Amino acid sequence: MPQPDVIQQPGAVFTTRTPRVVAARRLQRRRDRDETGRFLAEGPQAVREALAAGAVVEVFCTTDAYARHAELLQRVDRVSAVDDDALAALTETVQPQGLVAVCTQRDVPLADALRKAPRLVAVCADIRDPGNAGTVLRTADAAGATAVIFAGDSVDPYNGKAVRASAGSLFHVDVVRARSAQATVDALRDAGLRVLAADGYGESDLFEMSDLDRPTAWLFGSEAHGLPDDLKHAADARVRVPILGGAESLNLAAAAAVCLYASAKALKASKESM
Amino acid sequence: MPQPDVIQQPGAVFTTRTPRVVAARRLQRRRDRDETGRFLAEGPQAVREALAAGAVVEVFCTTDAYARHAELLQRVDRVSAVDDDALAALTETVQPQGLVAVCTQRDVPLADALRKAPRLVAVCADIRDPGNAGTVLRTADAAGATAVIFAGDSVDPYNGKAVRASAGSLFHVDVVRARSAQATVDALRDAGLRVLAADGYGESDLFEMSDLDRPTAWLFGSEAHGLPDDLKHAADARVRVPILGGAESLNLAAAAAVCLYASAKALKASKESM
Numbered sequence: 007m008p009q010p011d012v013i014q015q016p017g018a019v020f021t022t023r024t025p026r027v028v029a030a031r032r033l034q035r036r037r038d039r040d041e042t043g044r045f046l047a048e049g050p051q052a053v054r055e056a057l058a059a060g061a062v063v064e065v066f067c068t069t070d071a072y073a074r075h076a077e078l079l080q081r082v083d084r085v086s087a088v089d090d091d092a093l094a095a096l097t098e099t100v101q102p103q104g105l106v107a108v109c110t111q112r113d114v115p116l117a118d119a120l121r122k123a124p125r126l127v128a129v130c131a132d133i134r135d136p137g138n139a140g141t142v143l144r145t146a147d148a149a150g151a152t153a154v155i156f157a158g159d160s161v162d163p164y165n166g167k168a169v170r171a172s173a174g175s176l177f178h179v180d181v182v183r184a185r186s187a188q189a190t191v192d193a194l195r196d197a198g199l200r201v202l203a204a205d206g207y208g209e210s211d212l213f214e215m216s217d218l219d220r221p222t223a224w225l226f227g228s229e230a231h232g233l234p235d236d237l238k239h240a241a242d243a244r245v246r247v248p249i250l251g252g253a254e255s256l257n258l259a260a261a262a263a264v265c266l267y268a269s270a271k272a273l274k275a276s277k278e279s280m
Numbered sequence: 281m282p283q284p285d286v287i288q289q290p291g292a293v294f295t296t297r298t299p300r301v302v303a304a305r306r307l308q309r310r311r312d313r314d315e316t317g318r319f320l321a322e323g324p325q326a327v328r329e330a331l332a333a334g335a336v337v338e339v340f341c342t343t344d345a346y347a348r349h350a351e352l353l354q355r356v357d358r359v360s361a362v363d364d365d366a367l368a369a370l371t372e373t374v375q376p377q378g379l380v381a382v383c384t385q386r387d388v389p390l391a392d393a394l395r396k397a398p399r400l401v402a403v404c405a406d407i408r409d410p411g412n413a414g415t416v417l418r419t420a421d422a423a424g425a426t427a428v429i430f431a432g433d434s435v436d437p438y439n440g441k442a443v444r445a446s447a448g449s450l451f452h453v454d455v456v457r458a459r460s461a462q463a464t465v466d467a468l469r470d471a472g473l474r475v476l477a478a479d480g481y482g483e484s485d486l487f488e489m490s491d492l493d494r495p496t497a498w499l500f501g502s503e504a505h506g507l508p509d510d511l512k513h514a515a516d517a518r519v520r521v522p523i524l525g526g527a528e529s530l531n532l533a534a535a536a537a538v539c540l541y542a543s544a545k546a547l548k549a550s551k552e553s554m
Contacts, residue, residue, distance in 0.1 A: 051528075145534045150524030171531075178526030213545050250424030250544055252452030254325075256537070257445075260419045263534035264541045270524055271487050 045164035055174035071104020140171025147175035208244030219276035319438035329448035345378025414445025421449035482518030493550035
């Protein structure tokens with residue numbers, strides 16, 4: 007049952023002009039996300055994952071959504087009722103399901119992520135499309151990667167579209183942001199990871215790789231230009247997903263799924279045989 | 281070098297009000313695509329692939345684009361110069377690269393596609409997002425599938441966004457549209473294909489499948505609801521891509537990439553050992 011007293015200003019329903027709503031809405035801009043270290047996550051699934059990760063600062067919801075998600079929202083310290091216009095202003099989807107959370111960004115330094123001795127890592131270098139960034143996060147998480155590194159001039163992983171495409175995985179993995187892709191490759195190798203560059207023209211065929219059961223970091227480049235040359239050459243090998251039909255290439259997210267799952271399968275088999 | 285006389289109305293540059301441009305523009309609507317059996321494909325890569333497939337009816341291009349792509353356009357029977365506004369009206373991308381082709385739709389009846397004894401087929405059932413439909417087409421083509429079937433209430437594969445996401449693969453594979461998904465499964469099985477349903481809750485683990493080297497048709501369901509129950513049960517097995525991390529599921533295009541490439545690898549290995 008809804009517990010109206012959990013809504014912190016009894017009787018007050020925030021509008022688009024309420025200062026707290028105005029402040030939260032600014033998090034749709036990268037500059038404000040960078041300055042505050044916060045971001046927005048929409049819908050009950052994201053709120054649930056954010057709560058599990060201890061990342062929720064506050065939640066705005068309609069009174070209808072409060073009634074539907076009372077159990078979930080009782081676990082949030084600060085819940086505020088908003089009118090429909092305020093909810094629409096805070097969200098970007100057509101059906102935001104009535105609630106949106108302000109969350110703290112979850113970046114960890116690369117050294118912290120590597121200290122956990124990850125066996126599978128994804129590195130996104132210069133990825134510009136937020137939907138692709140979020141999809142790679144989701145796929146990497148599903149494949150058992152424990153860290154996803156956004157290197158170089160990549161999109162902000164806390165962009166609203168990236169958050170939605172990640173479907174909660176942003177809250178599961180170590181998110182690392184690294185300015186220098188080259189220094190990242192060095193650090194990955196120092197941590198005992200083999201560094202493989204996904205490259206449509208790579209000299210190694212993914213199907214022929216025999217030692218994918220070693221701890222591996224996969225490098226994925228931009229949608230338009232692939233990996234920059236220096237990064238390709240910094241990797242231990244350049245691996246192509248073989249193209250068996252008439253297509254010229256795979257798109258980024260599909261190539262990442264095939265590569266990460268090839269590693270996942272080999273790593274799982276080696277773990278089970280130990 | 282540009283050959284101005286190839287532009288069929290010398291001196292005439294079509295505008296948004298020229299009847300042929302008006303007629304072509306209507307192909308942005310599904311109803312008009314369905315009625316005419318035609319669709320639009322933007323950019324030089326798509327025109328090249330459409331030409332190779334014998335699917336080009338005519339091309340509209342700016343005079344600038346004509347100069348850049350003269351060699352390509354000399355292979356087109358009917359090329360018309362359009363002004364920038366007309367090109368913008370005919371295209372949906374920010375940078376359409378100055379040319380757009382009217383193409384004939386390439387559907388073949390299911391029986392024709394199956395007569396070629398395909399070893400890998402993708403079936404999209406009730407897929408609604410045109411970007412996903414195009415991406416699955418591209419990935420299926422890359423994995424060596426020779427037919428992609430859009431069954432049930434799927435999006436129109438000739439939708440502009442689907443055409444762009446397919447990156448030319450729409451012109452490489454047999455595109456089949458089938459109203460009844462159930463009848464499609466029966467026909468696939470009669471043609472000797474094993475029918476596997478991609479299902480996040482399937483009883484078979486993709487990593488444990490030992491006989492992916494048999495000719496296979498993969499069924500993929502909608503983004504929101506997965507496969508309908510009757511189709512799941514009509515398949516020979518329900519196969520899940522194992523989730524090794526915290527993610528709840530993979531998105532449709534990623535799951536399709538992993539499944540199709542698992543088959544591609546097994547089929548390639550079995551072919552090589554023959």
